[in-house]
Amino acid sequence: MEAIMEGLRAVITVDVAFAPHNVDAGSLRESLLINDACDGKRKKIYVRLLLSIDRRESTAAAMETVKLALEMRDLRVLGIDLSGNPVVGEWMTYLPALEFAREHGLYITLHFGEVPNPKEIQAMLDFIPQRVGHACYFEEDDWKKLKHYNIPVEICLTSNIVTASVSSLDVHHFADLCNTKHPTVLCTDDAGVFSTSLSNEYKVAASAFGLGKREMFQLAKNAIEFTFADDGVKQDLRKIFDLVIKKPDL
Secondary structure, eight states, rough: HHHHHHHHOOOOEEEEEEEOOTTGGGGGGOOOOOHHHTTTSEEEEEEEEEEEEEEOHHHHHHHHHHHHHHHHHGTTEEEEEEESOTTSHHHHHHHHHHHHHHHHEEEEEEOOOOOOOOHHHHHHHOOOEEEEEOOOOOOHHHHHHHHHOOOOEEOOHHHHHHTSSSGGGOTTTHHHHTTTTTOEEEOOOTTTTTOOOOHHHHHHHEEEEEEETHHHHHHHGGGGGGSSOOOHHHHHHHHHHHHTTTSOOO
């Protein structure tokens, strides 16, 4: 984690906004230069980190990951992610660590539903995480529960096709989520493994589901509300989008 922090500090092509050395994150106010961002000048990116519990891990290892996240809270480590090979491990193995994380105020996102596993899907939904990833093998009752709790879904189109979690984009649940205006965010899953980028995922979505420029713009803006960031950051990002929407080509 220290190596990752040093790597972020070494970036010079854009301004990377996260807690630098010897700064208390609670008192740090990272103001964004809105006009520069919209006029094509030097860009700034906010970085917030989640530590991932791998499904291969034991309960003890999962708890160690959570404790590390708590130790690094002042360095913008805000939450915990559960991910990895979906056919490995049992939900109850990670539950104590995730409950501990929640008790201490960490955000939680769970990747599940990439393979058929009704019992696990129901248990993870009952946990009510702040976000869920994939949701490919949800049954009707699972969708009802997800929508009742209004849990945002991280959609990874390329990943779902490559892993055969979804047979084709024609039947992907992204369309239903958009049509029902459920909180939805386009993500890459793993840009390196799946040879994609976030820009490409937006391109794929636009092509496959017939989304226009304004619809894509709104999808990106809505994602601000589901980020694990403070209200100040969200407000700055909203201002950027509000300025851009005034341009005639949108």
